Amino acid sequence: MQIAFYSPLKSPCHSAPSGDRRMARQLISALRCSGHTVTITSDLRSFEGHGNPEHQAIIRHEADSEAKRIIRVIQETDRQLRPEVWFTYHLYYKAPDWIGPRVCQALGMGYVIAEASHAPKRQHGPWASGHEAVVNAIQTADSILSLTKRDMPCVTPLMHDLARQFYLPPFLEKNPDQIASREEVRHAVANRYGLDTRKQWLLAVAMMRPGDKLNSYEFLARALGALSNDDWQLLIVGDGTARADVESAFSSIGSAIDGGPVAWTGQLDEAALIDVYAACDVFVWPAVNEAYGMALLEAQAAGIPAVAGNYGGVPEVLQDGVTGLLVEPGSLEQFTGAVRSMIESPSLRATFGERARAYVHSERSLAQASQIVNEAVEHAVVVHPRRGIRAS
Numbered sequence: 001m002q003i004a005f006y007s008p009l010k011s012p013c014h015s016a017p018s019g020d021r022r023m024a025r026q027l028i029s030a031l032r033c034s035g036h037t038v039t040i041t042s043d044l045r046s047f048e049g050h051g052n053p054e055h056q057a058i059i060r061h062e063a064d065s066e067a068k069r070i071i072r073v074i075q076e077t078d079r080q081l082r083p084e085v086w087f088t089y090h091l092y093y094k095a096p097d098w099i100g101p102r103v104c105q106a107l108g109m110g111y112v113i114a115e116a117s118h119a120p121k122r123q124h125g126p127w128a129s130g131h132e133a134v135v136n137a138i139q140t141a142d143s144i145l146s147l148t149k150r151d152m153p154c155v156t157p158l159m160h161d162l163a164r165q166f167y168l169p170p171f172l173e174k175n176p177d178q179i180a181s182r183e184e185v186r187h188a189v190a191n192r193y194g195l196d197t198r199k200q201w202l203l204a205v206a207m208m209r210p211g212d213k214l215n216s217y218e219f220l221a222r223a224l225g226a227l228s229n230d231d232w233q234l235l236i237v238g239d240g241t242a243r244a245d246v247e248s249a250f251s252s253i254g255s256a257i258d259g260g261p262v263a264w265t266g267q268l269d270e271a272a273l274i275d276v277y278a279a280c281d282v283f284v285w286p287a288v289n290e291a292y293g294m295a296l297l298e299a300q301a302a303g304i305p306a307v308a309g310n311y312g313g314v315p316e317v318l319q320d321g322v323t324g325l326l327v328e329p330g331s332l333e334q335f336t337g338a339v340r341s342m343i344e345s346p347s348l349r350a351t352f353g354e355r356a357r358a359y360v361h362s363e364r365s366l367a368q369a370s371q372i373v374n375e376a377v378e379h380a381v382v383v384h385p386r387r388g389i390r391a392s
Helices: 019-033 053-075 100-107 128-140 149-158 182-193 212-225 243-249 270-279 294-301 332-344 346-363 366-383
Strands: 002-006 037-042 085-091 110-116 143-146 164-167 200-205 232-237 262-266 282-285 306-309 324-327
Touching: 002 019, 019 037, 019 085, 019 294, 019 366, 037 053, 053 100, 053 128, 085 100, 085 128, 085 366, 100 110, 100 128, 110 128, 110 149, 110 366, 128 149, 143 149, 143 366, 149 164, 164 366, 182 262, 182 270, 200 212, 200 270, 200 294, 200 332, 212 243, 212 282, 212 332, 232 270, 270 294, 282 294, 282 332, 294 306, 294 346, 306 332, 324 332, 332 346
Parallel strands: 002 037, 002 085, 085 110, 110 143, 143 164, 200 232, 200 282, 232 262, 282 306, 306 324
Antiparallel strands: none
């Protein structure tokens, strides 16, 4: 089946890495794994983060022109190659889908959304037009894939009678193979970043940008600053516009370069990151307002237990007391205590780590995700009231 793919928040082709770009690419892989042909139909970014009505109007005008262009292109395409389904990934009031519903209604295409967020409280205010567009998209959709269960109750009432909602747990396209020699990798990482192999290595992996990511880093610095003893070090992987602020937050703890416990890697490619995951002992991330957290899945796939804040969809990627520990949002004392318990108990780390690896490999694979995604696509084609009708 031919699929038109669109991600209004961030295109899969965007230059800046992020969990959102990662999931968009994984969804494309899931579609292709099911035998579909996927075309990224537009790179237009609808995100407007400041609540500026004038800027929103400009984006909407650009989207209107883009929709007209796409409709024209599809109409001029050979019928056998025209998309049957429009697939939109991640829309919410700050990044609505102005294009998909219009194209689908004009050309009689099925409409699938993955990760739709409906916030009724945004009906009025600076993003009212984006909220209205989200409502329209959800009402138009034939299938909706929800990556967290918390999004489902607000979405369901808006869906049309024949539409269906599917739960698609966050997944990984690639699960890293077990490292043949962890000690060899650990020594290499130690030499590269000035770490002590006799200590327990904590790991944080996240982009450094203002807002929730920076808040998480600042919380982590305060929590680890309360840890006693000298038996741990922290490896931080990431970069971004807020790096100076992140470094400032950890300045009182001290850098490994100066004999302190914190080492910085900057942004790493996939191969280097796999080595880092394999070498470390505990993944630590406060996850302030995190949707779910791809890095939490990556760490567990590598057999690393995690300590994370119990925000949003985080419980849907980390099993509390099974693959790691969830702590009450905002509780420095609980977070510090959970990290300390991991540091002091090799048996707890080993048990959680083994379960974490098995959990991700058995329950969060590309193959399983592709089955759910394919079912959603097929449902959209079957129930669409104008299926089979194509504009000439």
